[in-house]
Amino acid sequence: MNITIDVKEMEQYTKVKIVGEIDAYTAPKLRETIFPYAEKKNTKIVIDLSEVSYMDSTGLGVFVGLFKSLNANEGTLQLTGLSERLRRLFDITGLADIMNINSEVEGGV
């Protein structure tokens, strides 16, 4: 049960690549790593989830928190590369309707 989080601050947005599993054990690390970026004004965060093999409700909580925090600071969140299982999780919870989500991994933005 491990996770690696790679954050790159690009000119136009902050690119995050997550590899591993997002659950109750790894969620705190994810939150600590990404939240500071969401607290800045007008940030755009793009998160690549194509190599996330598992995510539970705690992980989902991190993304909802991130989404709310970005919204409050006029930023945006985009999630890319969701597997079918992850996609379903965002669908059931109604989050797919309010968040910017796509299954494709974004090429050059």
Add this chain to the structure above:
Amino acid sequence: MGFRDVMHEKYKEILESYMEDQNEQALYLSQKFSRKSIEYKISPEEIISIHKTALMELEAERSDSVMPSFDILLEVMMGYGLAYREHQSLRTIQQELKSEIEVAANMQQTLLGTQIPDVDCLDIGAISVPARQMSGDYYHFVQDEQGAVSVAIADIIGKGIPAALCMSMIKYSMDSLPEGRHEPYQVLESLNRVVEQNVDPTMFITMFYGMYNTINHTFYYSSAGHEPGFFYNHETKEFEELYAKGLLLGVDKKTKYRQFEKRVDVGDVILLMSDGVTECRTEEGFIEVDTLIGYIEKYIHLEAQEIANKVYKELEYLQDFQLRDDFTLIILKRIK
């Protein structure tokens, strides 16, 4: 320069001065050194090593000068002794806190306890097993005078004490809804407002709320991001998903929830569950929905409580008796 860089020299100076004439001032400086080294998290064995190096550098080979050096070492180690005793007493306090949490967990169980309603036409079963000390899953039954049985099943995202407190809040908001019948979508909308206002922004709740009308035998339901349940049609012997989609509670206070309905005939079964059931994980990966349905089907002819218990046993066995997530399964079976 930091303490770490100079501590060697400093210690050597104190030691040298004391070895020369055993003055009080050196002992006083040792106490100061002790406090400082604890503050900078220098370990006891590092101190011993500093002492040894200093002795070598001072070329103190004769035993009459080595002996007094231990007075300095002793003085420095005294601070560590105090810190150790403090650590011991903190451990006791920690144990006290732990047992207090256990009391809280028990109290939680009592506070949140719900009674399975007793109605002629329904056989109801429920099982809820926490993965750790305090459960993040919650279910609640309400029966009104007009014969409707309502059931809420919720998962608080975020575990431990905050989740437990949050759960109590949910229960009391549900209890304090005004008298009279409440449609599932109304309950969710009202709870959503409470959660949005009162809960930490990183904590969320998924909830499925259903109301079984025992007069027209229709099940009305709405979902706030909760795992969909299943419906078993007795006549066709087929399972279908109790599809309902809606946003998690606590994300947006203006959220509207859609209500769905399902006609229930004798022998039909409604199954509601937490994601600990559908996201059950084994060595080989997640169990497929078909596998889960297979287990349910195997026991569907039994009494509701028996179905719940048996399905739990099967999944517990699959996971090698190590629950990864809280497990809650509720079964409503129409018997007449």
